[in-house]
Amino acid sequence: MIPVIGVASGALLLGESVTWIxxxxxxxxLGAVSLVLF
Numbered sequence: 001m002i003p004v005i006g007v008a009s010g011a012l013l014l015g016e017s018v019t020w021i022x023x024x025x026x027x028x029x030l031g032a033v034s035l036v037l038f
Contacts, residue, residue, distance in 0.1 A: 004030065
């Protein structure tokens with residue numbers, strides 16, 4: 001999960017290539033994945 005979160009954080013920090021909608025969707029996906037894994 002750490003590498004995934006790192007990549008996601010890096011993409012969100014860029015800002016220009018990731019809209020807030022995509023950011024929210026990504027957070028929802030990460031949340032769902034974490035629920036499945038843990």
